[in-house]
Amino acid sequence: MIKEIQAKTILSHSKHPDPWFGIQYTMNLYRGCQHQCIYCDSRSDCYQIENFNDTLIKVNALELLAKELPSKRMKGTIGTGSMNDPYAPVEKQYQLTRGALKLFLLYGFPVHVLTKSKLVMRDVDLLSEIERSTQALVSFTITTCDDDLGKKLEPGAALVSERLTAMKYLAERGVKVGVLLMPVLPFIEDNWENIRGIVELAHAHGAGYILAAFGMTQRKGSQEYYLRQLERLFPGIKEKHLRAFGNRYECTANEA
Ligand code: SF4
Numbered sequence: 001m002i003k004e005i006q007a008k009t010i011l012s013h014s015k016h017p018d019p020w021f022g023i024q025y026t027m028n029l030y031r032g033c034q035h036q037c038i039y040c041d042s043r044s045d046c047y048q049i050e051n052f053n054d055t056l057i058k059v060n061a062l063e064l065l066a067k068e069l070p071s072k073r074m075k076g077t078i079g080t081g082s083m084n085d086p087y088a089p090v091e092k093q094y095q096l097t098r099g100a101l102k103l104f105l106l107y108g109f110p111v112h113v114l115t116k117s118k119l120v121m122r123d124v125d126l127l128s129e130i131e132r133s134t135q136a137l138v139s140f141t142i143t144t145c146d147d148d149l150g151k152k153l154e155p156g157a158a159l160v161s162e163r164l165t166a167m168k169y170l171a172e173r174g175v176k177v178g179v180l181l182m183p184v185l186p187f188i189e190d191n192w193e194n195i196r197g198i199v200e201l202a203h204a205h206g207a208g209y210i211l212a213a214f215g216m217t218q219r220k221g222s223q224e225y226y227l228r229q230l231e232r233l234f235p236g237i238k239e240k241h242l243r244a245f246g247n248r249y250e251c252t253a254n255e256a
Contacts, residue, residue, distance in 0.1 A: 001051075002090060005031070007058040011068045017076065020211060021112050021139070024076025027065070029096040031056035033084035035116055035156040038229035039183055042083045045221035055090050062099040069107040077135070078104060081114030088156070091119060101126040110135035114180060116157035118166040128174045139211065140167050141180040144189050145197035152233050153185070164205045171206025178202075178209035183216035186244065187237050190214065190253035215252035223247070 011025045018024075032055040033042065043052045058064075078100075080086040086097040097113075101123055104111050111130055113120060120127075120138060130136040140163045144150050150160040158166070167177045179202040184190050202210055218226060230238040245251040 001054045003054060003056050004059045005056045006060050007064060009068070010058065010061050010064040011072070011078070013072075013076075018079065021079055021114070022077050023079030023082075023112055024074065025072070025078045025109075026082060027078055027080050027100065028083045029058055029061045029080070029086060029100060030084045030088065030090065031058070033156075034088040034090060035085050035154055037116075037154045037157065038233070039153065039185060039216055039222070039226055041217060041219065041222050043222040043225050044219035046219065047083065047221075055084075055088065057090065057094055058096070059094075061096050062103065065100055065103050069103055069109065072109075075107075075109050075134070077110045077112050077137075079112045079114065081139075085115055085117055085157070086113060087115045087117035087119040089119075091117075098123050098126065101130065105130050105133065108134055110137075112137040112139065114139050114141065116141050116154055116163060118158040118162045121166050121169050124170055124173050124175065127170065131175050135176070137176045137178065138167075138170055139178050139180045140164075141182070142198055142202070143181065143183060143185065144194055145201055146194075149188075153188075164201055167202075167207060168205040171208075176208055178207045178211065180211050182211065182213035184212070184214045184253045185216055186251050186253050187240050188234060214254060215250060217249055218245070218247075218251060219249060 011027055013025050032052050034055055091097050105126060127136040142160055142163060147159045147161055171177045181198055227238050
């Protein structure tokens with residue numbers, strides 16, 4: 001279900017840049033995510049999202065952003081895509097991410113977009129302009145080089161091959177692009193053939209960097225969902241996963 005809501009604020013500031021993504025402000029224009037990745041951490045109870053299948057649209061987000069941006073003294077990198085994908089299908093209609101990019105350009109803020117969508121190609125004009133004036137990074141999450149496996153793990157997202165095409169498209173037009181090789185799902189994706197394949201494809205499609213984390217995390221809420229999907233999609237893996245990790249938060253791929 002898609003619902004429109006009013007947000008109170010839109011930018012959250014952290015004193016120190018995030019060590020992984022160099023992000024100083026986070027922005028979520030939507031709540032819930034249509035990509036429905038089976039391993040998504042945003043399903044965890046701690047985030048208090050009632051129903052992750054619903055997508056909530058913060059329809060006043062651009063109005064808030066236009067007020068909040070000029071009041072920020074530090075022009076730190078704004079990250080978008082940690083709790084939802086800024087280019088999930090709903091963005092086609094609402095264009096909140098596009099509107100936010102226009103405001104970043106206007107007020108001189110760098111941006112780091114994290115996505116699994118090809119819709120980001122639509123905004124190449126704004127992204128390349130931001131890159132010329134400050135910095136625009138677009139990181140594509142790629143955890144497998146196999147489209148069929150990708151469809152099982154990330155059913156609502158673009159095919160992996162489409163993400164790679166989008167990455168090349170942006171790279172050729174001057175946007176800095178790279179790959180988020182995370183998570184690497186134990187017993188499913190943690191084999192050298194997969195990792196080497198992603199590295200080679202990333203290089204061939206213009207990636208300037210790869211940020212990798214060999215494993216996954218699980219918490220109350222996201223874990224139960226993940227285990228149910230393992231049972232449905234990968235017979236026998238749930239038992240192996242539970243034997244190896246139990247309820248541990250970090251499930252490292254090299255222990256698989
Ligand atoms: S794209 Fe990201 S936020 Fe959306 S479901 Fe997948 S992991 Fe979660």
